[in-house]
Amino acid sequence: MNSNMSNTTTPRFAQAAIDELGWWRAHKFLFLRRICQLCVLLAFAIGPWFGLWLLKGNLSSSELLATIPLSDPLATLQVLMTGHWPELSLLLGAAIIALFYLVAGGRVFCSWVCPVNLVTDAASWLRRKFHLPRTSEMPKNLRYYLLAVVLLIPLFSGIAAWEWVNPVPVVYRAILFGAGSGLWILAAIFLLDLFISERAWCGHLCPTGAMFALLGKASPVKVSAVNAKDCDNCMDCFEVCPERQVLKPALKGTSPMITDSDCTQCGRCIDVCAQRVFQYQNRIALKAENNQ
């Protein structure tokens, strides 16, 4: 972790930002995200571990403080597509979660809550570390096709089949309910991302991410390239961004705001930029300010 290592031919990734801002500030949002992911997991886990029931259930459906229902909108939609009319609490829970991510910013779920994020981030970190060659990428819109398939299966088969293989609840099931044998799905995703296709799962396929991306279209919270004029084309943000295609319009286009809802708002571009080009912005607050 010291700078001696970087004196060789190729400079280390994001070295400029580390030199400019210090190691901690160059990893600020990465750490905040890991803490957030851990806190959500712990909020569930202290129940079965210590009998402190803050949140019961798992990411598919849960109950906050034994009163407020929360549920995965995708799981709820699948249930509705089978033709089964669920209890009100499931519908209410899905509405609350949908509303929350509508305001907080769609794919914020992917980068700040979802445990699969750790797996795909680890794979892409390894790719970077070992300078693995770029692989061909799948088409970005594949996830919307998969989302459609996931919602159509229950219509025809009458069962919510996606929940058999859905990797999002797997970690929580393993930790909270001891059902660890489902972790093979995550191992498969890790290998897919590492060796076959970059960012294949979270960046191209995941239907949960696709659903949150659709929700996030209306969200006011966005990352913005406010100092785009300072950009020195070092490409560090492109290197680290899980959804590279969202950066170019913001950096080189007319509007600095990353409005593409594929952006997971992970904030890594903010971290690794020595020029401090990016920051989080609130669209609505900004508009109100401009109108004054």
Next chain:
Amino acid sequence: MNQVNRNTKAKGVNRRQFLAASAKAGCAMGLLGLGVTGVAKQSSHLDPLAIRPPGALTEDDFLSACVRCGLCVEACPYDTLKLARWFEGAPTGTPYFTARTVPCEMCDDIPCVKACPSGSLDHSLTEIDESKMGIAVLIDEKNCLNFKGLRCDVCYRVCPLIDEAITLERQHNQRSDHHAMFLPTVNSDSCTGCGKCEHVCVLEESAIRVLPAHIALGKTASHDTYINTEETTLEMLNKGLTL
């Protein structure tokens, strides 16, 4: 794919590319969908003996409704319920219990059903005695101690609906030609499938087992009229009807 992307960026998508890309993605996703459905359908039959919590809808409806949140599992005060795991039979993430290990204690307030947000456990079940988790079947008469003429009676004694769901039917003991045998007999109308009988059976492998109702029960065809044979026959005789 790279070729397509580069062209797309340069000129926008033309109709041929759009149709080709859509067809490819559609085929890939269609195959994936079929695969997932296949896995799901097949694994739902892997363990037909998994017993569901009280109030569970019929297996197909249950699998439509259950979101696999585990709220019922966490609501269960006796750690009876478990979430199914991959490679172990029942559809992954769905709740079940193994009566031989921990049976259902039949809580009066049925907390597992109350906790269920999806309605895969039917909230109209308010009396636990009405539940139908499965049906106990005395599956091995050869090894059952009562069938040997002993008075084990453990399954009968432990039954929460003693003398309703399990009765002891008295029979002449052919073996000694002197004593009686008391045969544990399950009444499938009353049995809730809690599994306490299976849990306590003193044999190394239980002689009485809880099976899902669709396996344990026969069913008369809807056109059969011998449901009330005596009455029907009398009626036919009185009216002079012929078969």
